[in-house]
Amino acid sequence: MRTDFILTGTPMSDDLRLAQVPIRKTVELVRMELPEEQARSLMERGVLPGCRMCPLRVSPSGDPVVLVDGTVLALRRELARCLCVKTTDPA
Amino acid sequence: MTPPTSSPPSPGAAAASPDASTHHPLVALVGPPNAGKTTFFNQLTGLRQKVANYPGVTVEKHLGQVDVEGTRVELLDLPGVNGFSGRSLDERVTMDALAGTIEGMRRPDAVVLIVDATRLETQLMLAEPVLEEGLPTLLVLNVIDEFEARNGHIDDEVLGEELGVEVVRTSARAGRGLDRVRAFLLETSRHPGWESPLGNSPAGSEATVTLPMIDVLSARRRRIRGALHGAGYTAPAMSGLTEKLDGIFLHRVAGPLIFLAVVLLVFQAIFTWAVPLMDGVEALIGLTGGWVAGALPQGLLRSLLVDGVWAGVGSVVVFLPQILILFFFLGILEDTGYMARAAVIADRSMERVGLQGRAFLPLLSAYACAVPAILAARTVENERDRLATIFVTPFMTCSARLPVYALLIAAFIPDRAVLGPFLGARALTLLGLYALGIAAAVGTAFLLRRTFLKGKGSDFLMELPPYRLPSMKSVLFRLWDRSWIFLKRAGTIIFTVTVVLWGLTQVPRIDGAPPTVRDSALGQAGQLIEPVIAPLGFDWRVGVGIVSSLAAREVIVGSLGTIYGVEDAGEDSFELQEALQGAVSTEAAVALLIFYVFALMCLSTTAVMKRETAGWKWPIFQFAYMLALAYGGAWVAYRLMLLGG
Numbered sequence: 001m002r003t004d005f006i007l008t009g010t011p012m013s014d015d016l017r018l019a020q021v022p023i024r025k026t027v028e029l030v031r032m033e034l035p036e037e038q039a040r041s042l043m044e045r046g047v048l049p050g051c052r053m054c055p056l057r058v059s060p061s062g063d064p065v066v067l068v069d070g071t072v073l074a075l076r077r078e079l080a081r082c083l084c085v086k087t088t089d090p091a
Numbered sequence: 092m093t094p095p096t097s098s099p100p101s102p103g104a105a106a107a108s109p110d111a112s113t114h115h116p117l118v119a120l121v122g123p124p125n126a127g128k129t130t131f132f133n134q135l136t137g138l139r140q141k142v143a144n145y146p147g148v149t150v151e152k153h154l155g156q157v158d159v160e161g162t163r164v165e166l167l168d169l170p171g172v173n174g175f176s177g178r179s180l181d182e183r184v185t186m187d188a189l190a191g192t193i194e195g196m197r198r199p200d201a202v203v204l205i206v207d208a209t210r211l212e213t214q215l216m217l218a219e220p221v222l223e224e225g226l227p228t229l230l231v232l233n234v235i236d237e238f239e240a241r242n243g244h245i246d247d248e249v250l251g252e253e254l255g256v257e258v259v260r261t262s263a264r265a266g267r268g269l270d271r272v273r274a275f276l277l278e279t280s281r282h283p284g285w286e287s288p289l290g291n292s293p294a295g296s297e298a299t300v301t302l303p304m305i306d307v308l309s310a311r312r313r314r315i316r317g318a319l320h321g322a323g324y325t326a327p328a329m330s331g332l333t334e335k336l337d338g339i340f341l342h343r344v345a346g347p348l349i350f351l352a353v354v355l356l357v358f359q360a361i362f363t364w365a366v367p368l369m370d371g372v373e374a375l376i377g378l379t380g381g382w383v384a385g386a387l388p389q390g391l392l393r394s395l396l397v398d399g400v401w402a403g404v405g406s407v408v409v410f411l412p413q414i415l416i417l418f419f420f421l422g423i424l425e426d427t428g429y430m431a432r433a434a435v436i437a438d439r440s441m442e443r444v445g446l447q448g449r450a451f452l453p454l455l456s457a458y459a460c461a462v463p464a465i466l467a468a469r470t471v472e473n474e475r476d477r478l479a480t481i482f483v484t485p486f487m488t489c490s491a492r493l494p495v496y497a498l499l500i501a502a503f504i505p506d507r508a509v510l511g512p513f514l515g516a517r518a519l520t521l522l523g524l525y526a527l528g529i530a531a532a533v534g535t536a537f538l539l540r541r542t543f544l545k546g547k548g549s550d551f552l553m554e555l556p557p558y559r560l561p562s563m564k565s566v567l568f569r570l571w572d573r574s575w576i577f578l579k580r581a582g583t584i585i586f587t588v589t590v591v592l593w594g595l596t597q598v599p600r601i602d603g604a605p606p607t608v609r610d611s612a613l614g615q616a617g618q619l620i621e622p623v624i625a626p627l628g629f630d631w632r633v634g635v636g637i638v639s640s641l642a643a644r645e646v647i648v649g650s651l652g653t654i655y656g657v658e659d660a661g662e663d664s665f666e667l668q669e670a671l672q673g674a675v676s677t678e679a680a681v682a683l684l685i686f687y688v689f690a691l692m693c694l695s696t697t698a699v700m701k702r703e704t705a706g707w708k709w710p711i712f713q714f715a716y717m718l719a720l721a722y723g724g725a726w727v728a729y730r731l732m733l734l735g736g
């Protein structure tokens with residue numbers, strides 16, 4: 001399996017990951033470090049580079065619940081670690 | 092591309108499809124899950140709808156009729172989908188239905204695309220693939236009242252110009268905006284083959300050049316954003332209610348507790364509250380059976396009708412209340428949005444055994460019946476996850492096992508207290524049988540994911556829709572659907588099985604009279620397998636019961652009644668219980684209970700498995716695996732019982 005498939009952007013190990021973003025802080029997705037097959041269902045739900053993401057809460061199992069462009073998505077934290085994000089300008 | 096015409100005089104459409112015998116224009120409803128598509132469909136069609144399966148697959152096809160100013164239009168409710176990648180069965184069916192490539196079905200003349208306005212940015216991702224089908228399309232911004240209440244704003248005329256479609260604002264639940272949808276349907280029927288004046292050709296060349304998915308989808312989203320921006324789109328504020336409720340239902344401590352309470356409530360409802368209703372149905376069947384028996388002369392016809400049809404079909408119809416109650420609760424849980432949260436809470440526990448959160452709903456439904464449960468597993472996107480889920484689904488104690496359990500427990504397990512007055516030996520046995528089923532499911536899923544279905548599952552991903560009050564109308568419509576499907580099953584498979592079984596007890600004729608059970612074809616079949624089942628403590632009579640219940644497990648109750656010559660046998664029949672006590676040892680009875688925990692004796696399940704996996708490999712493997720487990724389990728139980736004395 002091509003786990004090293006980088007979908008877009010330049011990989012940098014010290015990138016901020018969605019899993020590290022504090023609750024209620026809005027960030028922007030820059031890169032998904034996922035094989036295309038795995039990324040596809042995310043992408044179809046609008047999770048694409050450039051989208052705004054905001055962790056709303058942590059589920060009882062410790063997984064993030066995230067607001068993505070107005071839609072609430074629950075995903076596993078392993079997946080959240082593959083999503084590289086950057087803080088948005090406080091505009 | 093010109094859509095095929097299907098105006099009344101069109102012979103081409105009529106030849107293409109049995110549906111076309113009605114000659115009415117066909118309009119498809121498409122949309123993401125939870126956008127209110129089904130409420131919409133129900134509002135437009137009322138009770139004039141029917142559920143069928145698409146040829147070759149078991150994705151349910153909801154077809155309804157609407158009359159607009161005297162013109163009839165057929166409405167097709169397609170499954171809710173997020174995209175057109177064709178990975179899930181639902182997606183494949185939607186794509187094929189829109190393209191008109193499903194055998195025996197004609198291509199729709201137009202499409203109504205329904206999206207949830209409160210989540211417009213993501214939901215519109217579906218618009219382009221739908222528009223690319225080139226059919227006249229109406230874009231419906233549903234749940235518009237909530238969108239407006241939360242201060243969302245959009246100029247739908249501009250949006251329509253940007254996307255090249257007509258746009259309508261609706262609130263399906265309140266019935267708002269439906270007139271404009273009807274007008275669209277009327278337009279379609281007046282001008283079949285009518286093309287939108289704006290032309291349905293969004294920018295993009297996905298069909299001709301293969302780009303990486305990310306580029307295609309990013310470009311798609313850019314265009315959607317551009318269109319929304321042009322239309323002065325302001326996203327609605329977050330729903331305060333949803334925020335508050337998620338704070339409770341997804342709370343670290345309260346969340347799992349509420350989850351458990353909900354599951355217990357559903358069980359309580361199926362097993363306790365359903366009982367009086369089931370007793371009522373049973374009484375009704377007994378009463379009508381008595382009338383039929385009284386009205387007919389003694390003879391073959393009466394025997395067939397009363398002993399065969401009434402007893403056989405009746406033994407299944409009895410479960411209708413239970414199934415209705417289960418689907419009532421599931422319907423409410425789904426419509427309110429709680430089910431998505433339950434899946435989130437269940438996800439990590441399911442992951443431990445190789446399944447995922449989306450498997451929770453199918454497995455819960457399986458406590459009523461494995462057939463709808465296997466269908467519900469279609470929402471599990473990853474194929475390996477889905478296969479593992481539907482493979483273990485029949486281990487859940489479905490309602491068809493209950494009469495078998497009830498009869499054997501009542502006959503062989505003494506009614507004494509074990510833990511205080513609340514938990515008796517019988518209740519404990521029943522609980523044990525349920526636990527054994529769960530253990531088998533868990534163990535099997537675990538094994539499968541390490542052998543035949545090795546590999547990474549999909550990542551659990553769940554959209555959490557805003558909480559909404561359930562629409563009683565759509566819950567009731569669903570109950571109507573379910574009961575109809577269930578009764579059809581009782582009326583076909585179970586009817587056939589019981590008539591065949593009854594026939595096998597009537598041949599070979601001895602001097603023109605029916606043979607004794609032992610000499611009948613059915614009795615001989617039992618004797619044939621006696622050597623195989625003797626190590627489990629079963630004799631030929633139990634063998635007859637097992638053989639007779641190959642197609643539907645609950646049939647064994649009636650056939651044991653026939654074998655032991657008990658009239659009007661049911662699981663409450665004391666006569667039958669006494670006869671069994673005399674003929675079967677307690678050890679063998681326990682072995683028989685274990686056998687029915689594991690064995691897959693349900694023709695409907697096997698048929699559904701065949702269709703859902705597109706082949707015989709999985710259903711045959713499943714049947715053989717469960718039979719082996721049943722035989723082994725019964726043998727071990729029998730030996731242990733003998734040792735324990």
